[in-house]
Amino acid sequence: MKKSNGELRQHSIMLKLNDREMKAIQDHCKRYRIENRSRWIRQMIIEEILCCAERDIPLLFPEEEMR
DSSP, rough: OTTSSSOBBOOOOOOOOOOOHHHHHHHHHTTTTTHHHHHHHHHHHHHHHHHHHHHHOOSSHHHHHHO
């Protein structure tokens, strides 16, 4: 699938869910009218990665000195 920014998605990840996990995802998508689950899951994963990366970056000064 060609993306508008020119990047192709060539890699896939497969995961398995139990019944409760799948129902929770289905209910969430229905409640918030999420039509594209793949895009939503991809966004959630990337958000978590970026959040962790931001939290884990080295600081110029110790955190105690910046307070």
